[in-house]
Amino acid sequence: MTDIVLGDVLTNARGGKFVPIKNDRASEVEWTLRSAMRVPWEPTDYSGENESSRINLCILANEENEKLMNAIDTAVLKQLKEMCVKIFGKPLSSGEIEQRYQKCLRESKQGCKHIKFKMTLDGRKPTHFWDEKKQSIECPSEFRTLEIQRVKICVRHVWLMANQCGVLIELRDLQARLPSVDCPFGSDDEG
Secondary structure, eight states, X not given: OOSOEEOOOEEOTTSOEEEEEEOTTSSXXXXXXXXXBOOSSOOBOTTSSOOSSEEEEEEXXXXXXXXXXXXXXXXXXXXHHHTHHHHHSSOOOHHHHHHHEEOSEEXXXXXXXXXXXXXXXXXXXXXXXXXXXXXXXXOOSOSTXXXXXXXXXXXEEEEEOSSOEEEEEEEEEEEEEOOOOXXXXXXXXXX
16 A cells, blocks of 8 residues: 555644645545445444534445554554654554554444544535435435435544544445335325
8 A cells, every 4th residue: 555645744624633644646545346335333423412514424344445544553563663753753563553553443342333424514515415316316315214325435534532543434425325215105095
């Protein structure tokens, strides 16, 4: 995985530190995952109150996306170790960096392997939704019922906190087969 190149440490408007990720041509790192996917639970924002325009959407791991996430983790960890003092401000052992690093592929307390994506509902670079016929659709009200066919993701940056760091992956596009709903009105119903 030579497509991932870590930049310099930057600070966002709220004071959070992050390291941008680009490819070797200085462009955004994007992939399209094409195998069938499911959502284990409905999306939430960081506070759990769902009042934010940026929310977390988790997708169950499968062979394709698990392989990609492991490759991303390997590439990012390698560079974090090589650029340790520049990024963390002090020397750290490989073990200390690995202990801080939150992997892209996660496992819930119930043993559910999943990947967490950031989804933007409005504002700058919102997530776009598509049906199986490649027609634009509104943001689904329920995600657990969707048969997700493909997603386009962008590996944006490594977020840095006091004793943790990890990769932020943005969900740019989601294509899904919508669940069919039978009309409750027969052809002979009136009024």
